[in-house]
Amino acid sequence: MARVRILVTNDDGIASPGIHAVATALGALGEVWIVAPDRERTAVGHAVTLHKPLRITKMAPRVFMVNGTPVDCVNLALVKVLPDKPALIVSGINRGVNLGDDVMYSGTVSGALEGTILGIPSVAVSQEGEDTFRFEVGARYATRVASEVLAHGLPPETILNVNIPDVPLRGIKGVKVTCLSRRRFNNPIVEKVDPRGRKYYWIAGTRQSWSRQKDADHEALARHMVSVTPIRLDTTHHAMLDHFKAWEGTLSRPLVSRPRGRRRVPGRSRV
Numbered sequence: 001m002a003r004v005r006i007l008v009t010n011d012d013g014i015a016s017p018g019i020h021a022v023a024t025a026l027g028a029l030g031e032v033w034i035v036a037p038d039r040e041r042t043a044v045g046h047a048v049t050l051h052k053p054l055r056i057t058k059m060a061p062r063v064f065m066v067n068g069t070p071v072d073c074v075n076l077a078l079v080k081v082l083p084d085k086p087a088l089i090v091s092g093i094n095r096g097v098n099l100g101d102d103v104m105y106s107g108t109v110s111g112a113l114e115g116t117i118l119g120i121p122s123v124a125v126s127q128e129g130e131d132t133f134r135f136e137v138g139a140r141y142a143t144r145v146a147s148e149v150l151a152h153g154l155p156p157e158t159i160l161n162v163n164i165p166d167v168p169l170r171g172i173k174g175v176k177v178t179c180l181s182r183r184r185f186n187n188p189i190v191e192k193v194d195p196r197g198r199k200y201y202w203i204a205g206t207r208q209s210w211s212r213q214k215d216a217d218h219e220a221l222a223r224h225m226v227s228v229t230p231i232r233l234d235t236t237h238h239a240m241l242d243h244f245k246a247w248e249g250t251l252s253r254p255l256v257s258r259p260r261g262r263r264r265v266p267g268r269s270r271v
């Protein structure tokens, strides 16, 4: 039986040990193809490259790098690199977590979101850590999640956002299905002065999290559990549709008043 084909990408770049750790582990499930950015693309979000040429460089059998973003990589992989559609896309393993509102900035998560936009079941994987990262732990759980996705599929337009706590394998207390928390950064802007006396700024900051509701993702990690959050593409706030429909009348009022007495002549354009 033909082995399933799995595409792996990331946003830390082709040289990141996290992508190779997960690609090696996923080899137990199928034929793994790597198509990754040629450099660090952290916080690139869902950027797509529209105004410069993209180039694909083959590094090894089934290993390619692209001078683009994770979203570029997924698109080029599906159209120009893989011989046919993969059964699964895994984006990661990221150096650092992507919890809560992190997902809005994350190139890792966007690699998976692009996969689901293109109709491929997709998973984002991020590893908690600071200077060192237990990618061997993340790769084990990523493979377990991937195996379940290959067995059961995913609902349309839905990815799984997986975050692994920074503890040894024996310290993991289980896996919890979670919700996105709120995430903000204390002191997000660092101000400096350059040698010519001009101010410059760095966006930096330290993370702060709090829960929107129970089952928050960051709380699972704090309890040394792997967090698995289903995220969907449709970010419409459906519960508020009726609330805002009440605005339609006001918003629909004519912006120009028709002079009284003048009838519109059918077929003649208004000036």
Ligand SMILES: Nc1nc2c(ncn2[C@@H]2O[C@H](COP(=O)(O)O)[C@@H](O)[C@H]2O)c(=O)[nH]1
Pocket: 011, 041, 042, 043, 044, 045, 094, 095, 096, 097, 098, 099, 101, 102, 103, 105, 106, 107, 108, 109, 185, 188, 203, 204, 205, 206, 207
């Ligand atoms: N330290 C800060 N991190 C930030 C800030 N704004 C966003 N971010 C985080 O970057 C990662 C990017 O994820 P990746 O998957 O692309 O590596 C994400 O977790 C964001 O929250 C900030 O101001 N300071």
